[in-house]
Amino acid sequence: MDSSSLLQYLITGLTLGSTYGLTALGFTIIFNTTGVINFAQGEFVMLGGMMSVFLVRVLGVTVPLAVPLAALGTMLTGALVERLAIRPVRGCPSINLVIITIGVSILIRGLAMLFWGKDTHVLEPFSGDQPVMVLGAAIMPQAFWVLAISVILLTGLKLFFSLTTQGKAMLACSFDPKAASLVGIGVQRMVMLSFMISALIGAVGGIILTPITMTSYDKGIMLGLKGFAACILGGLGNPFGAAAGGLILGVLESLGAGFVSSAYKDALAFIVLLILLFVKPSGLFGQKDAKRV
Amino acid sequence: MQPTLLALKNVDVFYGRIHAVRRATLHVRQGEIVALIGGNGAGKTTMLCTVSGLIRPGQGSIMLGDQDIVSRTPEQIVRAGISHVPEGRLVFSPLSVEDNLRLGAYTRPRFRQREGIATDLEAMFDMFPVLRERRAQPAGTLSGGEQQMLAIGRALMARPRLLLLDEPGMGLAPMVVKDIFRHIVNLRDRLGLTVLLVEQNARSALKIADRGYVLENGRVILQGTAAELLANRDVQRAYLGRELDE
Numbered sequence: 001m002d003s004s005s006l007l008q009y010l011i012t013g014l015t016l017g018s019t020y021g022l023t024a025l026g027f028t029i030i031f032n033t034t035g036v037i038n039f040a041q042g043e044f045v046m047l048g049g050m051m052s053v054f055l056v057r058v059l060g061v062t063v064p065l066a067v068p069l070a071a072l073g074t075m076l077t078g079a080l081v082e083r084l085a086i087r088p089v090r091g092c093p094s095i096n097l098v099i100i101t102i103g104v105s106i107l108i109r110g111l112a113m114l115f116w117g118k119d120t121h122v123l124e125p126f127s128g129d130q131p132v133m134v135l136g137a138a139i140m141p142q143a144f145w146v147l148a149i150s151v152i153l154l155t156g157l158k159l160f161f162s163l164t165t166q167g168k169a170m171l172a173c174s175f176d177p178k179a180a181s182l183v184g185i186g187v188q189r190m191v192m193l194s195f196m197i198s199a200l201i202g203a204v205g206g207i208i209l210t211p212i213t214m215t216s217y218d219k220g221i222m223l224g225l226k227g228f229a230a231c232i233l234g235g236l237g238n239p240f241g242a243a244a245g246g247l248i249l250g251v252l253e254s255l256g257a258g259f260v261s262s263a264y265k266d267a268l269a270f271i272v273l274l275i276l277l278f279v280k281p282s283g284l285f286g287q288k289d290a291k292r293v
Numbered sequence: 294m295q296p297t298l299l300a301l302k303n304v305d306v307f308y309g310r311i312h313a314v315r316r317a318t319l320h321v322r323q324g325e326i327v328a329l330i331g332g333n334g335a336g337k338t339t340m341l342c343t344v345s346g347l348i349r350p351g352q353g354s355i356m357l358g359d360q361d362i363v364s365r366t367p368e369q370i371v372r373a374g375i376s377h378v379p380e381g382r383l384v385f386s387p388l389s390v391e392d393n394l395r396l397g398a399y400t401r402p403r404f405r406q407r408e409g410i411a412t413d414l415e416a417m418f419d420m421f422p423v424l425r426e427r428r429a430q431p432a433g434t435l436s437g438g439e440q441q442m443l444a445i446g447r448a449l450m451a452r453p454r455l456l457l458l459d460e461p462g463m464g465l466a467p468m469v470v471k472d473i474f475r476h477i478v479n480l481r482d483r484l485g486l487t488v489l490l491v492e493q494n495a496r497s498a499l500k501i502a503d504r505g506y507v508l509e510n511g512r513v514i515l516q517g518t519a520a521e522l523l524a525n526r527d528v529q530r531a532y533l534g535r536e537l538d539e
Contacts, residue, residue, distance in 0.1 A: 165399065168395075168396060169396060169399060171385070171387070172385045172388065172396050175385045175387060175388070176383050176385060178379065178383060179379060179383035180385075181347065181367040182367060182376075182383075183376075183396050183397050183399050183400070183447060183451065184371035184372060184399050184451060185368070185399055186366070186368045
């Protein structure tokens with residue numbers, strides 16, 4: 001094993017991992033405000049990719065415009081999902097809501113298939129496909145886009161939650177929904193906001209990844225599961241853990257594909273997840289439930 | 294006599310099939326401190342939660358001044374002028390003390406009232422100096438008494454007309470309880486705040502209250518001025534722990 005191929009795998013892994021991280025973050029945000037795992041998160045990722053392809057290839061929109069439009073479209077979808085599928089059954093046990101999100105994901109996937117067909121679609125890289133040589137490793141320019149946009153998105157989220165009143169109100173809802181409604185925070189509105197933000201993050205992850213992995217109507221299943229695995233790996237409910245879990249998973253997957261066999265690429269994520277659940281069920285960065293009485 | 298600020302009339306509350314509050318009627322006048330006393334499960338907390346909109350009553354009316362607030366959401370009720378300090382304080386533990394207080398002002402227009410909110414924040418720090426010392430600390434690291442002060446401060450940041458206090462003395466040392474109750478009296482005297490107070494410790498509650506209601510199995514079984522209730526033999530026996538045959 002030489003250092004340039006190690007670097008190659010590392011960069012590939014980080015690129016892939018940052019989209020897992022973004023998906024995981026989407027899971028985390030909705031989980032924190034509702035206590036529900038939204039299994040339609042992967043479909044948000046798929047929608048981001050498919051919408052951007054549709055906008056660029058069919059409607060002829062330029063890429064810089066298509067990216068925000070696709071993200072916005074997915075965000076609206078997230079709002080609709082909350083309004084039409086989650087809000088009418090609020091107050092139900094979490095497990096019912098989780099099943100509903102599975103239903104929503106099947107619905108979205110089905111509609112996407114009807115609308116865009118079963119083909120695999122490609123999107124041109126944002127700035128060409130001439131690899132850049134870094135220390136002997138060939139890196140696609142799109143990888144830089146993925147990493148940069150992920151970092152920007154993460155920073156933006158961090159600022160949103162630590163500086164803005166809406167962000168803090170959303171955190172307050174996740175810490176104590178009862179106390180949050182007693183200070184006048186509309187918890188239901190915060191739930192909607194969390195769906196919109198999660199959809200947005202998922203969509204951006206999907207869009208920036210599409211030039212590398214291509215996309216199709218069923219792309220969301222695997223990405224959703226990997227994001228979920230990342231989320232558990234980092235410790236459910238911990239945003240930092242989610243992002244880190246995504247990166248770790250991406251790197252492991254890429255190293256596994258490079259040094260062992262790419263046939264086991266997808267299995268690796270889940271093997272790691274299973275081992276972790278046996279050894280440390282609360283996740284790498286998760287805290288044990290300890291409450292002061 | 295001051296006008297009535299809060300009036301409950303024939304309020305029934307159900308938890309599933311359990312009839313938690315039965316035809317409760319009570320009122321609180323402007324500037325009064327009114328105590329709700331009664332044992333565990335008497336329906337005191339349920340009553341406060343019904344006023345603040347966390348629970349919807351099966352029947353009855355709840356008036357704040359001249360507006361009916363019975364079918365409103367908790368958010369609308371905070372905006373209407375009622376702040377509820379819940380049982381167990383429920384501060385946002387991982388958030389800082391200052392963030393907790395600022396979230397208390399969530400319903401106030403942030404930009405138009407920026408200065409008003411800053412002034413009120415300072416006022417809270419003046420009232421509870423220990424909160425100023427710990428303003429950047431996560432609320433969860435505060436002691437029980439400090440968290441209670443924070444919870445009261447957070448509720449006051451909404452500029453309420455009526456403050457609902459649920460067991461402010463729960464789990465606190467007697468000295469701390471005394472301090473908190475002194476603050477409650479102060480709030481009424483200095484800010485003209487109206488207070489509806491639920492307390493297990495009937496004696497200390499009645500000491501600062503003007504009037505009181507005694508609840509049993511969801512019913513109001515007795516009402517009167519605080520002095521009357523303190524002197525009432527049934528109240529003494531049931532809630533003040535006095536053995537009458539001593």
